[in-house]
Amino acid sequence: DTEVTQTPKHLVMGMTNKKSLKCEQHMGHRAMYWYKQKAKKPPELMFVYSYEKLSINESVPSRFSPECPNSSLLNLHLHALQPEDSALYLCASSPRGAGNQPQHFGDGTRLSIL
Amino acid sequence: GENVEQHPSTLSVQEGDSAVIKCTYSDSASNYFPWYKQELGKRPQLIIDIRSNVGEKKDQRIAVTLNKTAKHFSLHITETQPEDSAVYFCAANQAGTALIFGKGTTLSVSS
Numbered sequence: 001d002t003e004v005t006q007t008p009k010h011l012v013m014g015m016t017n018k019k020s021l022k023c024e025q026h027m028g029h030r031a032m033y034w035y036k037q038k039a040k041k042p043p044e045l046m047f048v049y050s051y052e053k054l055s056i057n058e059s060v061p062s063r064f065s066p067e068c069p070n071s072s073l074l075n076l077h078l079h080a081l082q083p084e085d086s087a088l089y090l091c092a093s094s095p096r097g098a099g100n101q102p103q104h105f106g107d108g109t110r111l112s113i114l
Numbered sequence: 115g116e117n118v119e120q121h122p123s124t125l126s127v128q129e130g131d132s133a134v135i136k137c138t139y140s141d142s143a144s145n146y147f148p149w150y151k152q153e154l155g156k157r158p159q160l161i162i163d164i165r166s167n168v169g170e171k172k173d174q175r176i177a178v179t180l181n182k183t184a185k186h187f188s189l190h191i192t193e194t195q196p197e198d199s200a201v202y203f204c205a206a207n208q209a210g211t212a213l214i215f216g217k218g219t220t221l222s223v224s225s
Contacts, residue, residue: 040218042215048211048212055211056211090158098211099146099207099208099212100165101146102160102163103148104160105150105157105158105159106157108157
């Protein structure tokens with residue numbers, strides 16, 4: 001199994017809603033990442049979990065809250081988002097979190113904030 | 115921190131021609147340089163990567179070269195096909211942790 005699976009594929013929510021994005025991998029990878037990607041732009045790193053501990057938070061607003069329940073799962077909890085948060089949210093994993101490991105991406109969740 | 119610049123931003127070639135995309139990086143401590151291909155509406159897909167102890171790596175029609183002294187690396191695609199049309203991102207690792215991506219090159223291969 002060489003896949004990173006993300007759910008849901010699409011999400012539309014209002015600015016007062018609370019929702020969660022989910023990511024799962026069964027490759028035995030010990031690092032997992034959340035990226036945000038706007039149209040025609042490169043992925044922007046949001047968070048890195050290494051061995052289930054948050055190792056990087058790229059100054060992301062607190063309305064985004066990551067969670068890593070175990071080494072295979074990564075969640076991103078969303079609350080009180082703004083219209084500018086509409087984007088493709090990508091999850092990735094790598095064998096380790098050293099930054100010199102191949103990162104494999106999921107298909108992403110396309111998020112629209114009304 | 116690391117800064118990655120990528121050129122050109124768009125590239126149009128005829129089927130069968132070669133395509134070259136170039137990236138420069140700023141952090142001399144960077145030691146890992148992957149390339150990703152992203153088709154419209156799809157995930158970024160790792161197509162090739164190179165580490166700083168190697169100068170060149172090839173995989174069928176795709177090759178990557180690295181010049182550590184000049185801090186630049188390039189993607190070479192030979193015998194291009196319409197299915198090579200996509201956005202290509204280079205990246206370099208920063209401080210051994212995160213990947214920093216270039217702004218992307220939109221490659222169009224016309225038949």
